[in-house]
Amino acid sequence: SKPLREYRIISNNARTMLGTIYLPAGRLIIDGSAAVSDQSAYTVIVVQLLDLYDGPTLYLNANYDATSVPVPKGVGPVNGKVVLTQ
Numbered sequence: 001s002k003p004l005r006e007y008r009i010i011s012n013n014a015r016t017m018l019g020t021i022y023l024p025a026g027r028l029i030i031d032g033s034a035a036v037s038d039q040s041a042y043t044v045i046v047v048q049l050l051d052l053y054d055g056p057t058l059y060l061n062a063n064y065d066a067t068s069v070p071v072p073k074g075v076g077p078v079n080g081k082v083v084l085t086q
Helices: none
Strands: 005-010 019-031 043-053
């Protein structure tokens, strides 16, 4: 199979990432030592591979009603299971 395309967030100032990061065939690398997305109402990440380097804490808040940013269909306050796979 072909290698995954890499996307990087390299920052100690990425505290707001409101919305959806959709990279179903990509690799997302988050590198930094500070909190990431902790000030966002919600963050949805869909990736093939997620790497956290240098000790960032990634927050995936789910306060969908706290913003006017649209929530994609199938995401948000719906009945179903949350899945984190390895």
